[in-house]
Each structure stands twice: as C-alpha cells, then as structure tokens.
Amino acid sequence: MDMAPRQIVAFGGGGFSMESGNPLLDDYVLGLTRAERPRVCFLPSASGDADHYIVRFYRAFSAHRCEPSHISLFRREQGPSDLRRHLLSQDLIYVGGGSVVSLLGVWRAHGIDSILREAWESGVILCGLSAGSLCWFEEAVTGFHGEAKRLRGLGLLPFSNCVHYERGAKRGEAYHRFLREGMCGGYAAEDGAALHFVGPELSRVVASRPQARGYRLDVAGSRVVEMQIATTYLGDRDAVPAAPLPEALSTAPAA
C-alpha cells in the first residue's frame, strides 16, 4: 500500500474565517482529502477556543459535506478524551487564526505538537490560516501584537513563513530584515493565497481571489530576493482541480 503523501496547505489568510461567501480555499482543502465525507477537525486554540469561531466553523463545514468536529483545549472535559486517537483518525485538520504565541504554548502543554507531526506523517492533511499557517514552519513572522516578531514554529516545513503579505504591510519590511539577519528562506502569502506543500516541497500556490499571490524569499549575500510564484485562481472554470499530486510541481516564478 502506498503511503499517503504528507500535505500542508498554509493560507496567507482566507477561508471561512475571513472570506464569508467565498468557499474556494475551504473547498480546495476538502477536495484534497479525496474522501466522500471527509473527517475534518477544527483546532481553534489560537483564538482561545472562541465560541463564535467554533460556530462559524460548523456552519462552513456542515455535516452534509463532511464529518466535522473540533477540539477545545480550554474545555477538555467536553469533546474527545483521547486527543491523539481523534486527531490521527481525521482526513483534514484545520487550524484557526489568532495568537500564534498562545497557540504554540497551549499545544505544547497538551502534547498536540507531537501528535500533529505524527498526523502529518501518516497522511492527515494539515491546513490553516494566519496563526494556523505560521505554526507549521521552522520560523515565522508574527505581527499579531505590536511590532512584527520572529518566532519558531513546529518545524514540519524547513522554511520561514509570513502571512497577510499585502503590498506595503509593515510585516513585509520586517520579514526582509529578519531574512538579512539570518532567518532561513521561505514563503509569504497574501490574503486569499494558499501555499500547498507536498512533503517538504511547495507543490503549488492556489488562490480564492484572482489577484492574490504567493512569494518565495531567499537571501543572496546581503540581498533579499523575492519572487512571485505563479498562482492558480480557484475560481477559474478551467483551474486545475485538486488532483492527486505525486510530486512537487515546479515553483517557477511569475514574470
């Protein structure tokens, strides 16, 4: 039997949390599972398990299209008692936005960090936006609170990551500075763009908005080289569907 590929879809921002009425990114990650009724577990830890957020998840991932569940680490007396078993039985784990610093702290306290690695290695698709995107990388740029800061993520992907990478955003400048100061090279994504990794390689960039883009950033000497990555708009009728991706595709920079 073939091992299921390890997949992570890191949204720059988007999905039901940010794009009410635009389900393209959420549909994309559901499609990747190739399951008729995928099991989807929402981890709202970065929001402090905010009730309104959990309700919005269940609205977006309704029971007629998937088997939704969530884990509240602030209310462990409810919900599944065996976190590992529950998470490893999913097709898709969806991590919400909020404070990435708090997210990583709470995950470590409950051993979620190592369970997620195990889930990824066994083929459970991991995705998320904002804090739920930064967490998968070696290093991340967080602008959640005050000045942009550099922090360590779970390190499943050996790159750095920056979300909400809109033109003129302060965190873009900070990302460039961190790279010059020795941060490992990596990727940035605008709101609406999502970086799809198969194994540790970027497979493609997809988007829920026609103009949203992903970027590759590296340091050459003391210079930061930023390349726009060709991005597939998921709203195009002839967009490549969420086909099985045996190998990483090229990450050719767009002009």
Add this chain to the structure above:
Amino acid sequence: MAVDGVRARTGTPVRRILALGGHEFSFRPPDRAVCELLLRLAGEQGGERPRICILPTASGDTSEQIAGFYSAFGERSCEPSDVSLFRLGRRPMELRDHLLAQDLIYVGGGSLVNLLAVWEAHDIASILSLAWRQGIVLAGQSAGAMCWFEAGITKSSGRPLAAAGLGLLGGSLCVHYNNEPERRAAYLDAVGDGMPGGYGLDDYAGLLWEGEGSPSAVTARRGARAYRVSKGGGKVAESPLPARFLPAPAPAALREDIAEFRRIKTMRKRAGWLG
C-alpha cells in the same frame, strides 16, 4: 500607582495574595461580598480609585468572563481593565507596563495547564512575580487561585489531575473542594502519594496571605470553609480553619438613567404597551 498605598505607609511592600475556591461575578450576596473584599484590598494599595486588572487567560479570554468582571467593577470606584492575551491583535498594549501599574491583578478561572502554558509563552510569570514583590495584590479564583501555588488539582485534561503552578506560595491548593468531590478525592490521594500538602477551599471560601506567616481564612457563604490538608504519620489529615465571615454589601444604587429606564418600562407594561 497610588502614593498613599500600603507601600508608602510601611516603607516595604507587603506581599499579598488572595486565593478563592470559586465564585462568579453575579449580583448575588456572596458574589457581592467577594467583590467587596477585592475592592477593599485594591483600595488599601491604590487609594480611592484603585486599578484592577483581570487576566482571563485560563478561560481562553472568553467574553463571558470579561463582561462579568466589568459588570461587577464597572460601576464601582475603581479603574477596571483586562489583559486578554488572545485578543492583543485587536488591542495592542505594553503588557509589562500595564500590569505593573495595577493595584490588584485578578486571575479568572479555567484551565490551569493552559493558563501556565500561555503565560510562559508570553513571559507573564516573571512580571507577576515582580508585581507581587512590589506590593500589587494578586488574586483569583479556581485556576486563578491555584496558579500561585507550587501545585494544584486541575481538570484541564478532563479528569482531576495534579499540575504545577507558579510557586509564589509554597505547598498546594485544591479549589471547589466540597463542591466537586472527585477533585477533593484526587487531592487527598495526591497528597498521600507525596504531593506537598496545602489547602482545600470550598466555593466562596478564601485564604488571604499578607506578608510572612500563615494566611487568614474568609468565607462569603455560610458553610463554605477553608481546610488545611497535610500528611503526617502516613495519613492525610484535613482540618477546617476558623474563617472570618464577609457580609454582602447592600446592592449598589442603580444609576439614575438605568432607574429611569426601568420606571418607564414598568409604566409601559402596566399600560399594556409592552408584552
């Protein structure tokens, strides 16, 4: 920070912690009595309009806990604020400066394990320890009470288990003591198995440390008690502590506009204007 507080009077700050077994921010008499004690302690440090800040971290910064806090203190003579670590994105603040400017820091209930983990991630523990040494009163209920001790009994993982706190106070604490028998049983077992002894607190019972020495027990509800729990001669002993009763203050007078609104509503109801 007030100049006429405890610090200025005595020269050296008095370290004070109020640990509460459990309460809510309601307008029921025992809850009002607890809030009155918090206000009094804050006032001894900060004068007429003390600064009181809630850290709702253990709940995941629920709106419910934050709103409850403001409804209890918003109309009183104090400056209430909240530090919501999960919501800093929408409301950035200098955590250290804000916390060290308080007269009383109140920690709400929830998950003790998550509380400690999030505080560690944001480096809050060292700020709270400094606040305590500077004379800022530290207070809290449930997880927000156990966090000051070396250890507590938490249901952060579902069933009651021992978990570490910040350790500003030696020994351990078990909250909701007779209100949650399975928690008390887990505590007695843990102390029997070598966890440092300490205290059990029923809902509406509290322990107040002021400077060195033993704490004094308080209770806001008849029958709610504080217990000393210790191991001696291979057995775990539990002894109730004498406690001072905290009477509930009269309900705060309604603000003029609220009172007016209620009068009009009553009149309308009588006249059949409203269902």
